[in-house]
Amino acid sequence: MSLRPLTSPWFHAPAGHEKLWLGVAILWCFVMSLMMPYWHFRGKQNSSGEAYAVMPADFLARTEKFVEANRVGTFKNPTPNAFAAELPLVEPPAGGDAYLVGRMWQWYPALRLRQGETYRIHLSALDLQHGFSLQPLNMNFQAVPGYDHVLTLTPTSKGEFTIVCNEFCGIGHHAMTGKIFVE
Structure with a gap:
């Protein structure tokens, strides 16, 4: 050459x-x-929420305490996967705080909210960065370990809303879904 x-x-x-x-x-x-x-x-188009630094273990402890105090049932996934066949169904008090954790490969717990009531949703991840996408709405946030992202949310319509992870998080990413029910 x-x-x-x-x-x-x-x-x-x-x-x-x-x-x-x-x-x-x-x-x-x-x-x-x-x-x-x-x-x-x-x-x-930017979140008007708040964000705080938090240790993942502390956030999980708060979430478990929230689930224990507000559990109203169990959500059985109609298309079960090895990661989230059953989740606790939790109903926070109107105007109260709700906790939602992203972890390999599930959103925990399933939430039941009331239409027209305002809630503070605390969103974080325990292990990796996860994407929180509420379908069919156009809500997209990042759940990052070490941060408690607080969203103020007032549901305006009733229905079943699916949470999808839109940030690749490993082998079970395709099955990482969660639920929010609005009544």
């Missing part, structure tokens, strides 16, 4: 339509950079 020297320069200055498209791209970058603070403060 022989190497041949470059006979022409590999770079040439933009000309004609290239200058126009570079100008449009730079202008668009400038506009988007100015819009980011606006979207953050006025766009209503």
Whole structure:
């Protein structure tokens, strides 16, 4: 294999339509950079929740205490998997705190909420970063070990809502689902 020297320069200055498209791209970058603070403060797409540092073991202890105090039944997964065939069904008091844990490979526990009531949902992970996606709504959050992310939630419609992990978390990721029931 022989190497041949470059006979022409590999770079040439933009000309004609290239200058126009570079100008449009730079202008668009400038506009988007100015819009980011606006979207953050006025766009209503960012969580208005709170976040606190917490040890995963402490968060699990709080969750277990919450489940013990508010358990109303058992949710049997209609498509059972090895990770979450049965979960405690928990109903927090209206206006109260509810705890939801992401761990390999389940959301724990299943929640039953009341339409029109406001709840503070504490969300965290014990082992890995998990994605909390509430379907069919467009709610997406990250559950990260060591952080208690508090969401203020007021359900506006009744139904059964599925929680899906949308952050790859290992071999059981495809089966990591949970439930929130709104009555």
